[in-house]
Amino acid sequence: MKKRIDAAKMDFNILNKTLRAAIDDGYDDIEINNVCGQRFICAGLEKNITVRITGIPGNDLGAFLSAGTIIVNGNVQDGCGNTMNGGRIIVNGNAGDILGHSMKGGEIYVKKNAGYRIGIHMKAYENDFPVVVIGGSCGAFLGEYQAGGMIIVLKIFDNPFVDTFFTGTGMHGGKIFIRGSFKEKNPGKEVRTRVASFEEMAFIKQYVEKFGSFFVVPSNLLDDEFTVIFPYSHRPYGRIYSY
Amino acid sequence: MNFKNICQFSDDRKVRIPSGCGIAGIFNKHGELLSGEIIVRAIDSMKDRGNGLGSGYAGYGIYQDCRNYWCFHLLYNQATARDQVEQYLKTYFNVKLSEQIPTRKVKSIKNPPVLWRYFLETKEQMPSEKEENLIVSVCMGINHNANDAFVISSGKNMGIFKGVGEPSEIADFYKLEDYKGYLWTGHNRFPTNTVGWWGGAHPFGLLDWSVVHNGEISSYGVNRRYLENFGYYCSLFTDTEVITYLFDLLARRQNLSLDTIGKIIAAPFWIQLENYSDEEKHLLKWLRIIYGPALVNGPFSIIVARSNFMLGINDRVKLRPLVAAEKGSTFFLASEESAICCMEKNPDRTWTPKAGTMTVCFYEKEHYGNSKDCT
Numbered sequence: 050m051k052k053r054i055d056a057a058k059m060d061f062n063i064l065n066k067t068l069r070a071a072i073d074d075g076y077d078d079i080e081i082n083n084v085c086g087q088r089f090i091c092a093g094l095e096k097n098i099t100v101r102i103t104g105i106p107g108n109d110l111g112a113f114l115s116a117g118t119i120i121v122n123g124n125v126q127d128g129c130g131n132t133m134n135g136g137r138i139i140v141n142g143n144a145g146d147i148l149g150h151s152m153k154g155g156e157i158y159v160k161k162n163a164g165y166r167i168g169i170h171m172k173a174y175e176n177d178f179p180v181v182v183i184g185g186s187c188g189a190f191l192g193e194y195q196a197g198g199m200i201i202v203l204k205i206f207d208n209p210f211v212d213t214f215f216t217g218t219g220m221h222g223g224k225i226f227i228r229g230s231f232k233e234k235n236p237g238k239e240v241r242t243r244v245a246s247f248e249e250m251a252f253i254k255q256y257v258e259k260f261g262s263f264f265v266v267p268s269n270l271l272d273d274e275f276t277v278i279f280p281y282s283h284r285p286y287g288r289i290y291s292y
Numbered sequence: 293m294n295f296k297n298i299c300q301f302s303d304d305r306k307v308r309i310p311s312g313c314g315i316a317g318i319f320n321k322h323g324e325l326l327s328g329e330i331i332v333r334a335i336d337s338m339k340d341r342g343n344g345l346g347s348g349y350a351g352y353g354i355y356q357d358c359r360n361y362w363c364f365h366l367l368y369n370q371a372t373a374r375d376q377v378e379q380y381l382k383t384y385f386n387v388k389l390s391e392q393i394p395t396r397k398v399k400s401i402k403n404p405p406v407l408w409r410y411f412l413e414t415k416e417q418m419p420s421e422k423e424e425n426l427i428v429s430v431c432m433g434i435n436h437n438a439n440d441a442f443v444i445s446s447g448k449n450m451g452i453f454k455g456v457g458e459p460s461e462i463a464d465f466y467k468l469e470d471y472k473g474y475l476w477t478g479h480n481r482f483p484t485n486t487v488g489w490w491g492g493a494h495p496f497g498l499l500d501w502s503v504v505h506n507g508e509i510s511s512y513g514v515n516r517r518y519l520e521n522f523g524y525y526c527s528l529f530t531d532t533e534v535i536t537y538l539f540d541l542l543a544r545r546q547n548l549s550l551d552t553i554g555k556i557i558a559a560p561f562w563i564q565l566e567n568y569s570d571e572e573k574h575l576l577k578w579l580r581i582i583y584g585p586a587l588v589n590g591p592f593s594i595i596v597a598r599s600n601f602m603l604g605i606n607d608r609v610k611l612r613p614l615v616a617a618e619k620g621s622t623f624f625l626a627s628e629e630s631a632i633c634c635m636e637k638n639p640d641r642t643w644t645p646k647a648g649t650m651t652v653c654f655y656e657k658e659h660y661g662n663s664k665d666c667t
Contacts, residue, residue: 061340085337085630085633085634086337086628086630086634105630105633124629124642126629143644145629145644146610164644165609165647166610188647210643210644210646211646214564234567235561235563235564
């Protein structure tokens with residue numbers, strides 16, 4: 050069942066209440082138009098529904114999201130997918146800073162570029178495995194304190210306004226895949242880089258293909274070499290505190 | 293030296309609430325005048341970034357009829373302080389006009405201070421640099437020494453309107469819709485480490501500088517002591533004050549380029565210097581050695597405006613947000629992209645500037661001085 054919500058000039062908590070009421074009424078394909086800066090949209094959603102957003106959603110879009118799909122026709126701001134448990138966010142534009150902050154499960158696909166500290170504190174647990182795929186480039190501190198999960202940066206779009214310094218600072222789990230080479234002279238102290246193995250390429254294939262099903266992208270991305278950024282230790286500073 | 297009574301604010305000082313402020317700016321580089329409403333729209337859309345303990349606006353080009361006079365906006369906590377300050381002003385200036393800043397009653401704004409503005413010219417003709425130095429020392433004199441009186445802005449053809457309240461309330465209070473300017477900056481405050489009081493709201497001004505800031509200056513103490521060597525005294529109990537004075541010192545008095553100032557206040561890490569050419573590395577090292585105490589540390593995104601430009605800059609590791617956009621001859625800066633969207637629905641270009649680098653837009657010279665009304 051479809052429903053349309055006009056969010057023009059609507060306060061964020063009224064918008065979220067309207068959205069939750071619509072979900073309780075059994076609508077499973079909800080379109081929200083004229084969004085401009087409302088925060089926390091779809092926060093804590095637990096039902097397997099689709100929400101389509103037109104405009105610029107505010108900070109923390111899909112925070113604590115557990116299920117469902119959010120499709121954004123436009124850019125998202127900071128903190129999208131904050132502490133997400135499951136579900137999927139598809140962004141047809143750019144993302145701001147700290148995308149996927151503390152994300153524990155689910156998938157985020159961003160067509161173009163993303164800001165600083167993407168995937169900060171991301172973690173995996175038992176069957177939960179969070180994945181972030183960025184079509185363009187990411188800013189500095191990518192995967193900061195990352196403990197699990199996977200970030201894939203396809204670099205289809207270049208962003209002249211990004212730095213890549215301190216990538217993986219404090220990282221102690223999970224992996225970051227970057228298409229092509231990674232030449233940053235000052236990455237985080239806790240990471241190493243190498244060329245992705247055949248098995249790893251086979252593993253990321255499903256996510257890159259899914260990305261290709263959402264957006265129009267070159268089809269031969271997987272023919273290129275990918276660089277893996279990985280932590281050299283699961284517990285790099287363990288000795289400082291234990292001995 | 294007559295120190296101000298800090299104790300009157302001590303109760304507020306015990307309150308600690310973590311959050312961030314919201315900032316926005318709009319600048320038409322051809323000098324076309326825009327109503328103050330436009331910046332209110334942007335700041336009001338980010339009202340959740342603040343908590344109603346401070347909001348303010350700076351407008352440039354708003355006093356076209358008195359554009360050649362220095363305009364002082366004064367805040368008096370006690371009406372009695374006025375006589376003392378006016379006498380002081382009269383020793384240096386001819387007062388062309390002295391009037392109360394027009395305000396309207398807003399229910400939620402209780403006990404506002406007495407707000408007055410003066411249009412002034414110096415008694416004797418002097419070179420512009422000397423005149424500007426005089427203005428600075430008069431401002432410092434009043435802020436530092438006069439009881440219950442604070443200079444809020446002191447430039448030509450510009451003014452700062454600020455206070456304690458939500459963004460829409462403060463705009464209502466000052467009748468901001470009656471002003472038209474080619475450059476507006478606005479701020480929505482969530483005081484964290486310092487008090488929420490009228491003088492501590494943003495923007496901060498000195499001469500035609502105005503600064504709005506989201507973040508926290510952890511180098512405040514060092515910066516403040518450094519600035520005291522040059523005759524700048526911080527008396528407004530808010531960290532942002534040092535940024536205003538740093539810009540005045542470095543850009544106006546020491547005539548450094550904005551680019552160089554960016555490298556001083558948001559210097560790259562020592563470890564990153566290896567990535568620069570030898571010449572640049574040399575310059576960056578020297579700047580760091582000479583201007584170490586002018587380095588601004590801690591999370592910040594700021595918008596700095598002057599009569600002929602507006603700029604935005606982040607801390608070097610991007611701990612606060614800043615988005616820039618362009619539409620024709622208009623330049624926008626804001627904490628959130630949605631705030632820019634409230635000013636302009638379809639910008640030609642939107643981008644997020646690199647951390648620690650300046651994004652500047654200058655007045656286009658051929659248009660300078662012929663502001664025209666387009667609203």
